[in-house]
Amino acid sequence: MSDGTSTGTPLTRFAERFRLLFHRNGRPTRLHPAAVWSEASNTALLALTPAWRTIRATWLTYVWPVLSVVSILGWSVLAASVLLWITGQAFGWQEATAAAIAAFAMFVIAVAFILGRSSYGVVLDLARTRVAVGDSAVGSIAVSNTSARPLLPAALELPVGSTTAVFHLPRMKPGQIHEDLFTIPTARRAVIVVGPVRSVRADPLHLLRRQVLWTEPEDLFVHPRTVALAGSAAGFIRDLEGMPTTDLSSADVSFHALRDYVPGDDRRHIHWKTTARTNKLMVRQFEETRRAHLAISLSINTEEYASENEFELAISVAGSIGRQAIREQRELDVLTQKGPLRCETGRNLLDDMTRIVGAPMRRTAVDLARTLADTVPNASVVFFVVGSNVTATQLRSAAASVPPGVRSLAVRVEAGAAPTRANIADLTVLTLGDLADLAIVLRKAAA
Numbered sequence: 001m002s003d004g005t006s007t008g009t010p011l012t013r014f015a016e017r018f019r020l021l022f023h024r025n026g027r028p029t030r031l032h033p034a035a036v037w038s039e040a041s042n043t044a045l046l047a048l049t050p051a052w053r054t055i056r057a058t059w060l061t062y063v064w065p066v067l068s069v070v071s072i073l074g075w076s077v078l079a080a081s082v083l084l085w086i087t088g089q090a091f092g093w094q095e096a097t098a099a100a101i102a103a104f105a106m107f108v109i110a111v112a113f114i115l116g117r118s119s120y121g122v123v124l125d126l127a128r129t130r131v132a133v134g135d136s137a138v139g140s141i142a143v144s145n146t147s148a149r150p151l152l153p154a155a156l157e158l159p160v161g162s163t164t165a166v167f168h169l170p171r172m173k174p175g176q177i178h179e180d181l182f183t184i185p186t187a188r189r190a191v192i193v194v195g196p197v198r199s200v201r202a203d204p205l206h207l208l209r210r211q212v213l214w215t216e217p218e219d220l221f222v223h224p225r226t227v228a229l230a231g232s233a234a235g236f237i238r239d240l241e242g243m244p245t246t247d248l249s250s251a252d253v254s255f256h257a258l259r260d261y262v263p264g265d266d267r268r269h270i271h272w273k274t275t276a277r278t279n280k281l282m283v284r285q286f287e288e289t290r291r292a293h294l295a296i297s298l299s300i301n302t303e304e305y306a307s308e309n310e311f312e313l314a315i316s317v318a319g320s321i322g323r324q325a326i327r328e329q330r331e332l333d334v335l336t337q338k339g340p341l342r343c344e345t346g347r348n349l350l351d352d353m354t355r356i357v358g359a360p361m362r363r364t365a366v367d368l369a370r371t372l373a374d375t376v377p378n379a380s381v382v383f384f385v386v387g388s389n390v391t392a393t394q395l396r397s398a399a400a401s402v403p404p405g406v407r408s409l410a411v412r413v414e415a416g417a418a419p420t421r422a423n424i425a426d427l428t429v430l431t432l433g434d435l436a437d438l439a440i441v442l443r444k445a446a447a
Contacts, residue, residue, distance in 0.1 A: 069114060074207035077103050110203035114210040118154065119147035122197050122214035130221045130347065133312075137184040137220060141197060145172040155200050157211070160184055161192045184220060189312060191354055192220040223350040224312065226320040229439055258282045293331040295379035296322055297372045297398075299365040300336045302358040305387030306415065311358050313413045316435050318385045321411075322349050333376045337363045340375070365390050369398035381407040388414035392424055399427035409445055421445060 070078070081103035088097030121144040131137045141158065145151050156167040160182075167180045184192060195217040202209040258271055261281030274282040298318040305311040318334060323346045325332045334341040334349065336356065342348035365386045372382065384398055395410050402408045409428045417433035421444040430441040 069208050069210050071206055071209050073205070074107065074110070077207055078107055081107065106205065107207060110205065110207040113203040114201045114208050116201075118151060118199055118201075118212065119145065120151075120199060120214055121146045122156075122199075124158075124195055124197050124215045124218065126194060126218055126220060129218065130223060130350070131186055132223050133186055133189055133225045135186055137186050137222070138181065139184065139194065140179055140181050141167060142177060142179045143169060143172075144177045145174055148174050150174065157198050157200055158182070158195060159217075160194055161190070186222045188222065189224050189315070189354055190222050192222060194218045194220050221351055221354045223354050224316045224319050225435060226316055226323055226350070227435055227438055229320060229324040229442065257285045259285045292325075293376070293378055293380045294321070294325045294333070294383065295372055295376040295381070296332070296334045296383045296385060297365070297368050298334060298336050298356075298385045299368055299387065299390075300338065300356055300358045301361050301364060303360045304365060304389045305358075305413075306389060310387050310413050310415050313415065313432070313435060314385050314387060314411075315353055315356060317411050317413060317432060317438060318383070319350055319353050320435070320438055321383055322346075333372075333379070335368065335372050335375060337361060337368055364394065366394050366397045366401075370401045373401040373403065377403065379406055381409070384408070384410040386410060386412055388412060388417075392429075395427060395429060396424050399425060411441070419444070 081100045084096045084100035084103065087093060088095075088100060123142040124139065125142070126137070126139040128137065141156065143156065151169075151172045153171050154169045156169060158165045158167065165182060167182075169178055172178060184194070195215050196213045197215040198211045198213045200209065200211045258274055259282065261270065261283050265283050269284045271282045271284055296318050298314065300311075302308075302311060305314065322332055322334055322343065326343065326346050326349065332343040332349075334343055338356075341352040365384060369382075369384060372379075376382075382402055384395070386395070390412065395412075398410070399408050407428075408426065409430060410424075411430050411432055413432050415433060417431050419433070419437040419441045420431045421441065422429045422431070428445050430445055432438060432441050
């Protein structure tokens with residue numbers, strides 16, 4: 001007979017009550033070891049966080065600047081000195097002890113070479129921060145002694161991209177200015193980080209090396225080479241302005257026909273002479289004219305190009321056409337597989353083209369053409385800039401994504417090819433082998 005109370009032994013009842021301290025209603029209580037450990041960890045974290053921040057700040061401010069002065073060779077010499085000293089003392093080898101003392105003495109002497117404070121005024125000046133591939137990029141470094149005492153000869157380092165240029169400073173009197181000129185190679189399209197200028201002090205064995213930064217880094221944009229489109233080549237883009245479309249409009253400049261008046265029509269477009277003759281209201285019907293809006297599809301899929309030179313040529317072609325459109329104040333959109341480029345100004349466009357990095361990818365020129373048709377539905381002319389590995393079938397598929405009434409052209413770059421023109425259905429295919437021939441192929445497209 002059960003009355004709802006436990007009938008176990010006292011030890012069993014104690015065990016059940018003890019278990020309730022850790023589990024109640026099937027859930028662990030706050031006294032469960034896991035809960036206690038979690039609470040203790042959180043409390044310790046809250047208590048140690050301020051101390052950790054203080055230690056980290058102290059390390060970065062005071063300790064690391066000192067340790068970073070020692071080179072890998074310096075640490076090796078210091079470790080060898082300690083090891084030789086321990087060995088000499090343990091085995092009584094006087095030679096090891098002498099070598100340890102000599103190594104440590106070298107390290108101490110090296111410290112004297114990096115002591116002291118230099119007071120320089122350094123000005124890094126790039127004559128131009130934007131140049132085209134092949135143009136000269138010149139800069140200068142002006143260093144002045146801003147202290148009241150002479151400064152010993154020293155070396156300045158100037159990182160230029162992945163390389164470092166070294167400039168040797170002579171002994172400088174107070175107030176003396178020393179200037180050095182330098183040139184930067186611009187054989188390839190790139191964004192080159194120039195600087196920061198840093199002064200370096202080191203011992204002859206390079207056990208210790210102390211450097212101080214004097215300037216901020218500057219970006220040098222090596223733009224893709226472009227050509228100016230003049231004459232009929234520029235006129236090809238200019239003639240797109242005001243081209244009538246098949247879309248009808250009630251108000252425009254291209255007259256199409258007359259139609260019956262419908263309530264809501266603008267009475268200013270009523271043709272009164274015809275209205276009087278037919279005895280009913282007739283209004284003018286217009287063809288909608290379209291402002292030239294260029295859309296350029298630039299494929300950066302390197303598998304579609306036979307060589308790196310072809311890829312660079314494609315970027316130059318797109319940049320030349322885009323700059324001409326911006327120069328004539330036409331609306332412009334440029335799209336790659338990685339997204340749109342800025343087209344507000346020619347500088348913005350070329351800056352973004354300088355940052356383009358081609359890579360093999362799954363998205364082809366056909367996929368990019370479909371994206372362009374969705375992104376820029378109001379384009380009046382579309383350029384597909386592709387490599388020589390793009391087939392005619394792919395070009396036909398790309399042209400199929402263009403809405404009816406939109407002029408579509410493909411510029412197919414092929415190194416060394418003669419400028420030619422061909423048609424694939426409504427698509428005009430221009431083959432280009434040299435950037436200088438771009439005006440020629442555009443004139444052929446306009447013919």
